[in-house]
Amino acid sequence: MTLDKLRAWKLLEEISFVRVAGTEEELKAANILKDVCEKSGVEAVIEDFEIDMVNISVAKLEVLEPEYHEYHVIGIGKTASTPDEGVTGGFKYIEDGSDANITDVEGKIVLMQGRGTPELYEKLQKKGALGYILIAGNIYEDESIKNELRPSNAFGKDHPIPGVKLHITDAEKLVLSKPTKVKLTMQAETVKGTSHNVVATIPGTDLKDEVIAFSAHYDSVPYSKGSWDNGTGSVTIMELMHYFKEKGTRRTLKFVWCGSEEIGLVGSKEFCKAHEEELKDYIFNINFDMTGVTIGFEKCCVTASEDTLHAIEYLAKVNNYPLSADLGTYSSDSTSFASAGVPACTFARLNAMGGAQIHNNTDTMDRIDPDSFMITLEFVALFSEQIANASVNPIPRKFADSVKEKLDAQKKMFGEPEKEKEEEKKEDKAEEAEEKKDE
Numbered sequence: 001m002t003l004d005k006l007r008a009w010k011l012l013e014e015i016s017f018v019r020v021a022g023t024e025e026e027l028k029a030a031n032i033l034k035d036v037c038e039k040s041g042v043e044a045v046i047e048d049f050e051i052d053m054v055n056i057s058v059a060k061l062e063v064l065e066p067e068y069h070e071y072h073v074i075g076i077g078k079t080a081s082t083p084d085e086g087v088t089g090g091f092k093y094i095e096d097g098s099d100a101n102i103t104d105v106e107g108k109i110v111l112m113q114g115r116g117t118p119e120l121y122e123k124l125q126k127k128g129a130l131g132y133i134l135i136a137g138n139i140y141e142d143e144s145i146k147n148e149l150r151p152s153n154a155f156g157k158d159h160p161i162p163g164v165k166l167h168i169t170d171a172e173k174l175v176l177s178k179p180t181k182v183k184l185t186m187q188a189e190t191v192k193g194t195s196h197n198v199v200a201t202i203p204g205t206d207l208k209d210e211v212i213a214f215s216a217h218y219d220s221v222p223y224s225k226g227s228w229d230n231g232t233g234s235v236t237i238m239e240l241m242h243y244f245k246e247k248g249t250r251r252t253l254k255f256v257w258c259g260s261e262e263i264g265l266v267g268s269k270e271f272c273k274a275h276e277e278e279l280k281d282y283i284f285n286i287n288f289d290m291t292g293v294t295i296g297f298e299k300c301c302v303t304a305s306e307d308t309l310h311a312i313e314y315l316a317k318v319n320n321y322p323l324s325a326d327l328g329t330y331s332s333d334s335t336s337f338a339s340a341g342v343p344a345c346t347f348a349r350l351n352a353m354g355g356a357q358i359h360n361n362t363d364t365m366d367r368i369d370p371d372s373f374m375i376t377l378e379f380v381a382l383f384s385e386q387i388a389n390a391s392v393n394p395i396p397r398k399f400a401d402s403v404k405e406k407l408d409a410q411k412k413m414f415g416e417p418e419k420e421k422e423e424e425k426k427e428d429k430a431e432e433a434e435e436k437k438d439e
């Protein structure tokens with residue numbers, strides 16, 4: 001038995017449905033993946049974890065003067081709610097929120113592009129801005145997408161002022177209409193939900209104490225079937241599971257299908273937390289996020305050392321695999337493993353300019369194909385087989401300085417406690433027996 005392109009494609013079709021974090025559909029996908037593992041004789045478990053789910057009951061943007069107009073917006077989760085009657089004030093388009101753009105935002109509702117850093121939102125609050133409007137979408141999209149603004153949560157820490165999202169075509173209209181008085185109303189609450197990781201294990205033989213973890217998130221964003229992002233990655237690691245189940249390896253292999261990646265890498269963070277003790281035995285995390293796009297190119301982001309980057313580049317070259325690889329952090333589950341001390345990488349096949357899109361209703365089977373899908377899979381099967389069976393672990397447990405800096409910056413951005421504070425917290429936990437962790 002070797003890699004089976006058609007088996008992979010059949011499973012991909014089967015899981016190509018909207019499967020948002022914390023929903024029944026996400027659990028349905030988890031069960032499909034678990035069943036496939038078990039049918040092929042590999043033990044798999046579903047590990048539950050708690051997530052924050054945001055219920056937005058009201059999100060409304062009205063221009064009151066010079067002429068009344070209501071725009072279709074959606075609320076951004078984990079931003080502040082307004083009073084019931086909303087907040088009313090002036091308006092300013094602050095572009096990307098540079099200092100020159102935010103000198104006079106007091107009493108205003110601001111429109112901005114990009115997603116902004118937590119520091120920017122703090123600055124806006126200090127300067128007296130009442131709320132913010134983020135620009136979403138693409139000016140050339142058809143109406144069907146325009147009405148499907150993607151729900152999302154505050155980037156980084158919770159935001160101190162209310163935020164909503166507006167489509168770019170409406171943002172253009174809004175700026176041109178020169179509003180003098182606008183009203184923003186946002187009501188949201190955060191409730192607890194449950195999401196799931198699926199974890200399968202193939203025990204190794206003489207080197208079974210060392211573990212290689214393959215990972216891929218299987219959840220999608222709302223309105224998206226997520227065939228490319230990340231049905232393809234999910235099916236890639238399933239195919240690797242079939243492959244190695246037949247062949248056997250000296251090291252132990254873990255296959256982790258992560259839930260809730262799209263709401264902030266939550267599944268992989270929870271996996272690393274729940275398996276903290278074991279992670280010292282994990283020598284490498286090989287993650288996949290989006291492969292198989294027809295018009296695209298092969299990419300590997302290495303969150304490890306220069307040595308590991310060079311090893312991957314060398315093997316790609318000798319196998320004539322056209323790979324663009326670099327050191328860095330990828331906004332996917334490999335970052336969680338690396339943050340927990342496990343060298344990691346993400347393989348992806350990214351789109352050419354003007355090509356396939358993700359995070360909307362166009363992410364279907366239409367832009368991907370089985371042959372392009374196999375390009376990444378075939379190389380990784382070869383690459384990971386060598387690591388899984390090498391007499392000496394070829395992946396040093398270290399990180400390039402540039403990678404360390406990026407990991408630290410991200411921890412800061414997402415408001416994660418530093419190591420020491422974490423330790424203190426644990427002690428508090430033991431004493432008080434009750435402590436809620438703030439992510």
Ligand SMILES: [Zn+2]
Pocket residue numbers: 217229230261289290332
């Ligand atoms: Zn993804």
